[in-house]
Amino acid sequence: MINQSTEKKDICLIGGGHSHIMAIKQLGMRPLPPNINISLICNDQFILYSGMLPGLISGHYRPEDCYIDLKKLCNQAKITFIQSEVERIDYLSKQIYCNQHARLSYDLLSINIGSQPMLYDIKGATRYGCPIKPLKQFFQSWLKWLQAAQSTDEPKHIVVVGGGAGSIEIMLAIHYKLSHTNLPHVNFSLICARPSILSSYHQRTKLYFEDYLNKLGITVIRGKRVTAISQHKLVIDYDMTLNYDFVVWATHASAQPWIAKSGLKCDHNGFILVDQYLRSVSHTDVFAVGDCANFIHTSIPKNGVYAIRQGPVLANNLIATSCNHSLLAFKPQKYYLSLLTTGDRYAVASWGSLHAHGKWVWLWKNYIDRTFIAQFNQ
Incomplete structure (x- = not known):
């Protein structure tokens, strides 16, 4: 009888999210067991790193500074890259x-396909809204609108729907970019469904951004929800209307609809339920990481910090499962460092109740981001 550790094992990774790129990097740093073949399936070879998107919009970075080449990364790790869309x-x-x-067969599967802004329950949102994710498509839509907008002198109204960190950073990046173009008469509005922006942040950070948005003349509409959208018009709480020229949809993360229909056990929001080993609670040969997954016994914010930290644990557990070794538990930290940019080369640092801001914070973030992305593109 063949020892199970010598049997051929096919591991398939679906999606090029933060967790998978970190896992691939880890897997490439050590020799793989000779019986293990790993493939990454993603619909795009180049992925845009989310941490640098605001700086890209502002004009502080070139596009080539912000992209990770998945094919190159996989080649370095001796992993097969397959550029395709998964249908089923x-x-x-x-x-x-x-x-x-x-068609591909697998022994172990890992899913890291991210999340998307909530669109499907709002009339007209899928047709007229410009969702922040997928990031690459959003940036292309933004460039297309910006080019068209610069050909006319008519007043413009930019609306960002959402009140979280990503919403604020995108709004401030767009404000900075447009304030350095020849576009006259641009108004800005942020629509936040909660009573205040940055609901998960310390009060000091909230107040800083409240004051900064007010200083820039950006209108913040709090405690209101967009209930419908048509061409150039938003409906808020069913009775208030707001005209727009470009609308960014950056609301809280929602699951991609096909996941809940796929047969994996999901929570009531459609996210894949996983245990502390990042493994599906219904299918022990399936792992799920990043925004598309929720832990069954704990809750963590959906952001890149936790997704990145899941990568090394995932890499270990995929190989350990294949070799019948014990698995590592993912232990999320209570607090995490958040570095939020303000459009210009200035940023705010937040860690629990600690708060700091300045040009030095932006330089710090710039160093972290460039160092992070360089490790995948070297």
Whole structure:
């Protein structure tokens, strides 16, 4: 009888999110067992690093500064890169069906496909809203609008829907960019469903950004929800209307609809339920990481910090499962460092109740981001 540790094992990674790129980096730093083959399936070879998107919009970075080449990363780690869209997964037969590739079989599967802003329950949002994710498509839509807007002198109204950190950073990045173009008469509005912006942050950080938005003349509409959207018009709480020229949809994370229909056990919001080992609670041969997953016994914010930290644990557990070794538990930290940019080369640092701001914070963030992305593109 063949020892199980010598049997051929096929590991498939679906999605090029933060957790997977960190896992691939870790896997490439050590020799893989000879019986293990790993493939990454992603619909795009180049992914835009979310931490640098505000700086890219502001004009502080070039596009090539902010992209990670998945094919190059996989080649370095001796992992097969497959550029294709996954159409369906059969968890019973362990088959992955892609639209531009032959059917794939797997022994272990990991899903890291991120989340998306809440769109599907708002009339007209999928047609007229410009969601912040996927990031690459959003940036292309922004550039297309900006180019068209610069050909006319008519007043413009930019609206960002959402009150979290990503919403604030995108709004301030757009404000900075447009204040350094020849566009006259641009108004800005931020629509926040909660009573205050940055609801998960310390009061000092909230107040700083409240004051800064007010200083820039950005209108903040609090405690209101967009209930419908049509071409150039938003409906707020069913009775108030607001005209717009460009609207960014950056609301809280929602699960991609197909996940809940796929057969994996999900929570009431459609996110894949996982245990402390990042493993599906319903399918022990499936792992899920990053924004598309929720832990069954704890709750953590959906951001890049936790996704990145899951990468090394995932890398270990995929190999450990294949070799019948014990798994590592993911232990999320209570607090995490948040560095929020203000459009210009200035940023705010927040860690629990600690708060600081200045040009030095932006330089610090710039160093962290450039160092992070360089490790994948070297």
